[in-house]
Amino acid sequence: MWQAELMYGLIQPQAAYRGSVPWYTINLDLPPYKRWHELMADKAPALKIIVNSLKDLVTAFVPSGKIMQIVDQKLPGLLGNFPGPFEEEMKGIAAVTGIPLGEILTFNVFYEFFTICTSIITEDKEGHLLHGRNMDFGIFLGWNINNNTWVVTEQLKPLSVNLDFQRNNKTVFKASSFAGYVGMLTGFKPGLFSLTLNERFSINGGYLGVIEWILGKKDAMWIGFITRLVLENGTSYEEAKNTLIKTKILAPAYFILGGNKSGEGCVITRDRKQSLDVYELNPKQDRWYVVQTNYDRWKNPLFLDDRRTPAKMCLNQTTQENISFATMYDVLSTKPVLNKLTVFTTLMDVTKGQYETYLRDCPDPCIGW
Numbered sequence: 432m433w434q435a436e437l438m439y440g441l442i443q444p445q446a447a448y449r450g451s452v453p454w455y456t457i458n459l460d461l462p463p464y465k466r467w468h469e470l471m472a473d474k475a476p477a478l479k480i481i482v483n484s485l486k487d488l489v490t491a492f493v494p495s496g497k498i499m500q501i502v503d504q505k506l507p508g509l510l511g512n513f514p515g516p517f518e519e520e521m522k523g524i525a526a527v528t529g530i531p532l533g534e535i536l537t538f539n540v541f542y543e544f545f546t547i548c549t550s551i552i553t554e555d556k557e558g559h560l561l562h563g564r565n566m567d568f569g570i571f572l573g574w575n576i577n578n579n580t581w582v583v584t585e586q587l588k589p590l591s592v593n594l595d596f597q598r599n600n601k602t603v604f605k606a607s608s609f610a611g612y613v614g615m616l617t618g619f620k621p622g623l624f625s626l627t628l629n630e631r632f633s634i635n636g637g638y639l640g641v642i643e644w645i646l647g648k649k650d651a652m653w654i655g656f657i658t659r660l661v662l663e664n665g666t667s668y669e670e671a672k673n674t675l676i677k678t679k680i681l682a683p684a685y686f687i688l689g690g691n692k693s694g695e696g697c698v699i700t701r702d703r704k705q706s707l708d709v710y711e712l713n714p715k716q717d718r719w720y721v722v723q724t725n726y727d728r729w730k731n732p733l734f735l736d737d738r739r740t741p742a743k744m745c746l747n748q749t750t751q752e753n754i755s756f757a758t759m760y761d762v763l764s765t766k767p768v769l770n771k772l773t774v775f776t777t778l779m780d781v782t783k784g785q786y787e788t789y790l791r792d793c794p795d796p797c798i799g800w
Contacts, residue, residue: 447764447769447791447792447793447794448789448790448791448792449588449789449790449791449792450789450790451788451789451790452591452592452593452607452775452788452789452790453592453593454592454593454594454595455469455470455592455593455594455595456594456595456596456597457470457594457595457596457597458597459596459597459598459603459663460597460598460599462519463516463517463518463519463520463523464519464520464522464523464526465523466516466520466523467520467523467524467527467610467613468523468527470592470594470610471523471524471527471528471610471611472527473610474589474590474592474610474611475527475528475529475530477586477589477590477610478528478530478538478590478610478611479528479529479530480586481538481583481586481587481590482530482534482535482537482538484573484582484583484586485534485537485538485541485583486534488573513653513656514652514656514660515656515660517539517613517614517656520613521535521536521539521613524611524613528611535611538611538612539611539612539613539614539655540641540653542568542612542614542616542655543630543640543641543653543654543655543681543682546566546567546568546616546628546629546630547567547568547570547629547630547724547725547736547772547800548564548565548566548567548568548616548627548628548629548630548724548725549564549565549567549629549722549723549724549738549742549763549768550562550563550564550627550629550685550687550698550722550723551563551564551720551721551722551723551742551746551759551762551763552625552687552689552696552697552712552720552721553719553720553746553751553754553759554693554694554696554712554714554719554720554751555719555751555752555754556751556752558692558693558694558714559780559782560625560689560690560691560692560693560695560696560780560781560782561754561755561756561759561778561779561780562619562625562627562687562689562696562778562779562780562781563759563760563762563763563776563777563778563779564617564627564687564763564776564777565763565768565769565773565775565776565791566607566616566617566773566774566775566776566777567584567770567772567773567774567800568583568584568587568772568774569581569582569583569584569587569772569774570772570799570800574799579771579795579797580771581771581772581799584771584772584773584774587609587774588774588775588790590609590610590611591607591608591609591610591774591775591788591790592607592608592609592610593605593606593607593786593788594606594607594608596662596663602621603620603662603663604618604619604620604621604662604663605618605619605621605786606618606619606659606662607775607777607788612655613655613656613659614653614654614655614656614658614659615628615655615658615659615662616628616655616658617777618658618659618662619662619689619779619781619786620662620665620781621781621784621786622691622781622782622784623665623666623667623668623690623691623781624665624667624668624671624688624689624690624691624695624781625688625689625779625781626658626661626662626671626675626686626687626688626689627686627687627777628654628655628658628684628685628686628687629684629685629687629723629724629725630682630683630684630685630725631682631683631684631685631700631701631702631725631727632683632725632726633683633702639703640680640681640682640703641681641682643681644681650679651679651680651681651703651704652678652679652680652681653680653681653682654680654681654682654684657674657675657678657680658686661674661675667690668688668689668690668691668695671688672688672697672699672709675688675699675701676699676701676706676709677706679703679704680701680703681703682703683701683702683703684701685698685699685700685701685723685725686698686699686701687699687721687723689779689781690781691781691782693712693714694711694712694713694714695712696711696712696721697709697710697711697712697721698710698721698723698728700727700728707727708727708728708729710728719751719754720743720746720754722739722742722743722746724736724738724739724742726739735800736767736800737767738767738768738770741765741766741767741768742762742763742765742768745761745762745765745768746762749761749762756778756780756785756787759778760776760778760789763776764776764791766793766797766798767797767798767800769791769793769797770793770797770798770799770800771793771797771798771799771800772799772800773791773793774790774791775788775789775790775791776788776789776791777789
């Protein structure tokens with residue numbers, strides 16, 4: 432990583448460590464309305480802060496207050512069309528926190544638009560897989576000039592949680608998320624597969640999908656919900672891959688999926704209705720890692736936002752022989768892979784059942800994204 436240090440400014444990972452992320456158990460045997468009560472009782476004050484920030488941002492653009500009036504009065508009427516338990520779970524969160532249901536809905540929807548992330552899957556010489564990701568979130572959502580941070584990014588850090596979803600007192604899957612959000616963007620099924628979701632920028636984007644959904648076309652899945660359903664119900668890497676390739680989704684996305692044996696790692700590039708590309712690990716061809724940011728792999732990233740090049744440079748300099756949780760964390764700590772939008776870093780080892788998440792800081796000088 433030393434060349435990358437000269438070019439991009441490798442930082443000491445210790446300086447960028449904000450703290451650990453707490454664990455909560457979500458009991459899937461409880462009725463959906465009650466599953467989040469314990470967690471949300473703890474996190475209600477932090478959730479109110481971020482919901483108020485989002486309201487302030489909306490009001491700054493539309494001072495009349497009409498948008499928030501629609502959110503509070505009209506959005507709850509759109510419920511009844513969410514799959515599985517999500518509607519009841521959101522109603523339960525609204526009840527515990529005292530936050531209007533429309534605002535809880537909005538909090539769950541806006542992850543379809545602002546998630547800018549880096550995900551990596553590696554395979555060592557023994558065929559052992561590791562999966563890591565930086566969760567970057569909050570671009571354009573208010574910049575604090577006093578301490579050079581994104582407002583929403585900082586407000587998400589106290590809401591960051593590790594979740595152990597259990598049935599019959601046994602882990603079904605583990606995930607890292609934000610309290611109040613019932614979809615999943617990062618998680619693994621111990622022994623079977625790991626999954627992260629990165630936003631894909633496209634003209635045929637999530638806004639169109641959401642508008643279609645509001646207008647009554649309900650044949651596509653919210654991306655955070657499909658990821659959660661795959662983590663909850665998937666039984667193998669191949670089954671998960673098949674579901675993520677074929678399901679219609681509301682917003683374009685990258686699904687980064689890892690399995691439990693050599694070669695089981697891929698990036699699925701999706702538009703809303705179909706898969707455009709499945710790019711897989713291939714150790715026989717010396718492709719021992721895949722890296723995905725927020726740009727199609729066959730296109731150059733935006734010149735202002737090239738996290739792909741430094742990530743690949745660092746992995747090449749680390750070498751396949753030396754890949755581990757520690758060196759993966761170092762790669763994810765290299766600027767601009769680590770940046771002002773980075774909320775947390777998650778490391779997953781499906782085979783060993785290891786799952787670790789760390790809150791992050793990016794000390795100045797640090798790029799905004």
